[in-house]
Structure formats: C-alpha cells, structure tokens
Amino acid sequence: MQKPIAGHGSPGPKDVGGRGRYPEYPEGKLSCGGIDWFQAHLAKHDVSERNVSLYEGFIPDCFELYEHDPERSGKFAFALVDVDQYEPTRIALDWVWPRLNPGGILVADDYVEGCPILASAAIRAWLDTVCETERELIGLEDTQLMIGKAFT
Numbered sequence: 001m002q003k004p005i006a007g008h009g010s011p012g013p014k015d016v017g018g019r020g021r022y023p024e025y026p027e028g029k030l031s032c033g034g035i036d037w038f039q040a041h042l043a044k045h046d047v048s049e050r051n052v053s054l055y056e057g058f059i060p061d062c063f064e065l066y067e068h069d070p071e072r073s074g075k076f077a078f079a080l081v082d083v084d085q086y087e088p089t090r091i092a093l094d095w096v097w098p099r100l101n102p103g104g105i106l107v108a109d110d111y112v113e114g115c116p117i118l119a120s121a122a123i124r125a126w127l128d129t130v131c132e133t134e135r136e137l138i139g140l141e142d143t144q145l146m147i148g149k150a151f152t
C-alpha cells in the first residue's frame with residue numbers, strides 16, 4: 001500500500017492505550033488532500049502566495065525544507081504546534097522553541113492535563129526540558145496551552 005503523503009503518520013507507542021478516552025489518529029487521518037489542494041484552498045480565499053510558505057512532508061522532513069529555504073531563515077514571533085500525535089509534537093516543540101524570539105508566543109494544542117499519551121504527554125515531557133526562567137505559562141484555553149518565551 002502507498003504511504004499517505006498527508007494527514008497523520010503512523011501512530012507510535014505513545015499514541016495508543018487511551019481505552020477510548022482519547023481520540024485516535026490512525027495513519028492518513030485529517031489529510032486535507034495535500035499541498036496542491038491546500039494551495040488552491042488559499043487562492044480561493046484570496047490569500048496571497050507572497051504571505052505564505054508551505055513545506056510539504058511529515059515532521060521533521062518539512063522542517064528540513066524550511067531550513068534550506070534561504071528566504072525563511074528568521075525567527076518566529078508566534079508558533080502553533082497542532083499535530084496531535086506524541087512523536088511529531090515532541091519533535092516540533094524541540095525544533096520551534098530555539099527559533100522563537102524572546103517575547104514570542106508558542107501555542108501547544110491538544111493539551112489535556114493528566115492525559116498520558118498523544119500530544120499532551122509530549123507537551124508535558126517537553127515542558128520539563130525547558131528551564132522555568134525561560135518560559136512563562138500564560139494560560140490554558142480549552143486545550144490550547146499558551147507559553148511565552150522570556151526576555152532573558
């Protein structure tokens with residue numbers, strides 16, 4: 001069978017075992033149809049190509065593409081990590097944090113206190129790796145955890 005090019009990757013050991021209490025994200029779930037579909041969708045809503053850069057592929061391959069884009073080497077003021085599964089969430093948080101400017105905001109989606117799997121577990125594990133003086137937990141809105149990067 002051909003590997004899906006979009007949507008979720010195959011679930012890892014930390015994405016299963018919720019006994020139905022948490023959503024499941026099988027391979028290929030939530031695919032919007034790939035980069036061509038997404039580009040057409042943006043055009044339909046008059047979003048200028050000049051304001052958007054798309055990097056196709058799973059994490060971390062798409063981050064590699066970003067790294068090799070000479071026009072996009074700057075840091076971020078805002079980042080949203082919303083990929084549901086444990087492994088890509090953990091990798092994305094590790095990748096994005098050093099690229100966030102001091103004073104920047106990171107939103108980590110799908111954070112449910114006490115959930116031992118999926119993005120929640122990855123966010124919890126990642127938070128433990130970041131020095132408390134370097135980050136400020138601004139708030140939790142629904143399941144969106146907002147974290148500020150300190151001006152240290």
Ligand SMILES: C[S@@+](CC[C@H](N)C(=O)[O-])C[C@H]1O[C@@H](n2cnc3c(N)ncnc32)[C@H](O)[C@@H]1O
Binds near residue numbers: 006009
């Ligand atoms: C809940 S959706 C959120 C999308 C977007 N933030 C939104 O609200 O429309 C999760 C997205 O993560 C993407 N995703 C999941 N695993 C991924 C991975 N390993 N690499 C790249 N994208 C992934 C899926 O394709 C899906 O579009």
